[in-house]
Amino acid sequence: MKPVSHIRSRTAVLAHENIDTDRIIPARFLTTTERAGLGRFAFNDWRYLADGRENPSFELNRDEARGCEILVAGRNFGCGSSREHAPWALLDYGLRAVLSSEIADIFRNNSLKNGLLALVISESEHRYLLAHPGLELAIDVAAQTIELPDGGRFGFQLDAFAKHCLLAGVDQLGFLLAHNDSIEQYERLRGVAA
Amino acid sequence: MSAPRTLFDKLWDAHLVKAPTPATPGILYIDLHLIHEVTSPQAFAELRARNLTVRCPERTLATLDHSTPTTPFDDLGQPVYASEEAAAQVAELEKNCAQFGIRLNGWSSDHRGIVHVIGPELGATRPGMTIVCGDSHTSTHGAFGALAFGIGTTEVGHVLATQCLLQSKPKTLAIHVDGSLPRGTSAKDLVLHIIGKIGVNGGTGHVIEYRGAAISALTMEQRMTVCNMSIEAGARAGLIAPDQVTYDYLRGRPYAPQGEDWDKAVAEWNALRSDAGASYDREVHIDASQVRPTVTYGTHPGMVVALDAAVPAATSLQDRRALDYMRVEAGKPLTGMAVDVVFVGSCTNSRLSDLRDAADVLRGRKLAERVRMLVVPGSLAIKREAEQEGLDQVFRAAGAEWREPGCSMCIAMNGDLAQPGQLVVSTSNRNFEGRQGPGARTVLASPAVAAASAVAGCITDPQSLLQEQAA
Numbered sequence A: 001m002k003p004v005s006h007i008r009s010r011t012a013v014l015a016h017e018n019i020d021t022d023r024i025i026p027a028r029f030l031t032t033t034e035r036a037g038l039g040r041f042a043f044n045d046w047r048y049l050a051d052g053r054e055n056p057s058f059e060l061n062r063d064e065a066r067g068c069e070i071l072v073a074g075r076n077f078g079c080g081s082s083r084e085h086a087p088w089a090l091l092d093y094g095l096r097a098v099l100s101s102e103i104a105d106i107f108r109n110n111s112l113k114n115g116l117l118a119l120v121i122s123e124s125e126h127r128y129l130l131a132h133p134g135l136e137l138a139i140d141v142a143a144q145t146i147e148l149p150d151g152g153r154f155g156f157q158l159d160a161f162a163k164h165c166l167l168a169g170v171d172q173l174g175f176l177l178a179h180n181d182s183i184e185q186y187e188r189l190r191g192v193a194a
Numbered sequence B: 001m002s003a004p005r006t007l008f009d010k011l012w013d014a015h016l017v018k019a020p021t022p023a024t025p026g027i028l029y030i031d032l033h034l035i036h037e038v039t040s041p042q043a044f045a046e047l048r049a050r051n052l053t054v055r056c057p058e059r060t061l062a063t064l065d066h067s068t069p070t071t072p073f074d075d076l077g078q079p080v081y082a083s084e085e086a087a088a089q090v091a092e093l094e095k096n097c098a099q100f101g102i103r104l105n106g107w108s109s110d111h112r113g114i115v116h117v118i119g120p121e122l123g124a125t126r127p128g129m130t131i132v133c134g135d136s137h138t139s140t141h142g143a144f145g146a147l148a149f150g151i152g153t154t155e156v157g158h159v160l161a162t163q164c165l166l167q168s169k170p171k172t173l174a175i176h177v178d179g180s181l182p183r184g185t186s187a188k189d190l191v192l193h194i195i196g197k198i199g200v201n202g203g204t205g206h207v208i209e210y211r212g213a214a215i216s217a218l219t220m221e222q223r224m225t226v227c228n229m230s231i232e233a234g235a236r237a238g239l240i241a242p243d244q245v246t247y248d249y250l251r252g253r254p255y256a257p258q259g260e261d262w263d264k265a266v267a268e269w270n271a272l273r274s275d276a277g278a279s280y281d282r283e284v285h286i287d288a289s290q291v292r293p294t295v296t297y298g299t300h301p302g303m304v305v306a307l308d309a310a311v312p313a314a315t316s317l318q319d320r321r322a323l324d325y326m327r328v329e330a331g332k333p334l335t336g337m338a339v340d341v342v343f344v345g346s347c348t349n350s351r352l353s354d355l356r357d358a359a360d361v362l363r364g365r366k367l368a369e370r371v372r373m374l375v376v377p378g379s380l381a382i383k384r385e386a387e388q389e390g391l392d393q394v395f396r397a398a399g400a401e402w403r404e405p406g407c408s409m410c411i412a413m414n415g416d417l418a419q420p421g422q423l424v425v426s427t428s429n430r431n432f433e434g435r436q437g438p439g440a441r442t443v444l445a446s447p448a449v450a451a452a453s454a455v456a457g458c459i460t461d462p463q464s465l466l467q468e469q470a471a
């Protein structure tokens, strides 16, 4: 994983609540054995019309949304399945952060493990961002702040370990592997040795 | 004396290799890791890239279910895949299991089936365990008093390599279901009712423990239906304390302990319940006697309505969109709405009792014209038991398709799918837009409601048919 410390980008807004993982990437695209190249399926069934052309009324297809790396989404974003294909698709699509007042557990976990900043912000700040698409935000992971163009600033929660992993670009498997002795000791004590 | 603990606390404490600190999450030991073809290939690729091996292949159990066809085998006895990619995905799992020494319930196994159906069926799922799978409906196994939850593919790699997961401690939510379920209602109606009450995000960050008289009265299969859908309320996991019903179900299953080991195990399992006075972060009370046959009318599992009640008016833009998508009118009940496809299956409702419920409604009847009905048993074992009872004959005589086991139209990635605009009454767990095929509309229901709707050609309360039968 590459370190993630700062993101500066305009926001795109998808105000729908409860955007589920089938919306983010429909199951029929999950027959892949790769994690690369899923961006072309991101939001597939909203993004394209039945004949394969881009759907002009989909928010993220508008000119002003293109190239935005920060998505502000309605509450309970990422609910549904545990498919990690969802954050893989969003990252490959070009997003680097998703902000919402509520983000589903597994999706949030999966996202942070892949360097996609899935960040929960307060309801009032969420409401403000939803109402003002296209704002240029500066996210500072170390300071845990999001800065608005007018200099206003608000914070977000991030657990210390996830933050450390994001900033250092380390992945968590290394941390687990370093605890091999503890794992062996646990297995001995519980009598569950292999 | 130590402070009273909840069932969750006991499971959590017993599996902590290292407790969480302010700077690091806890390290949780995993007793059983279930894997399937869709969410595991990239995890095995990671192992290879790092030159790692599977730490405990004997604690790992694999099956084929999501992208596998449920149609009959071809003349050479081979499955007919919907795409080359699906076939390649299955081949990849076969290769990975062979290379790393993992038991695979593959095409030649008698135990093939949906991952959350075969775990319990084999007795691989037992009280007191931690169980994970790269699949959100792993919550199903919580019905046995196991801490069971879905994980992403990166975490599948973690568990393969270390048999452990990094976890922050979730909160606890007690859902007390008091009273008893009225006749003619099922566990599916109950869980839809609960999600309607607490909302699709009502359990986020929490492990739910279902308690109370109405829960104790459920069979294991019904408890699995309830725990299965915990994730639809956003919960990390669902739990039910084990009791005699649990033990009666497990006794004699292939992986269950035998003889003296069994007695020892039961003695340990008996301690797996929340202590009197243990406190939860939140508690909710549900009166079971209020539950009626319930279905979804919108595009997430929290948009539920009793069959005989009017669909509520939309109060937000989202709700209006959902009603438009579903072509549902507020202010009227869903009964009478025309149905195109009926799906009985999925890890929510594909067990023998579910098939019996559907068959009881269908016996001696025919599907309405233009209704297509798929009945997809959750496992090969269930398929065989159902055939022994002649249920397949009931389904076939009614005009339904009797399929090979698998996830099928629950997730619609194996070629079983509904057409754009079609209305599917489905016993599965997700009614998201397009879940059962692009543009398809899903109404979640119990097996009895699904079967009755297949016969009537429109959404129907099975009671009306069953009363007719009795008369």
Ligand code: SF4
Pocket: B065, B066, B114, B115, B116, B135, B137, B345, B346, B347, B348, B406, B407, B410, B411, B428, B429
């Ligand atoms: S039946 Fe449906 S919900 Fe269950 S494991 Fe298969 S795809 Fe997932």
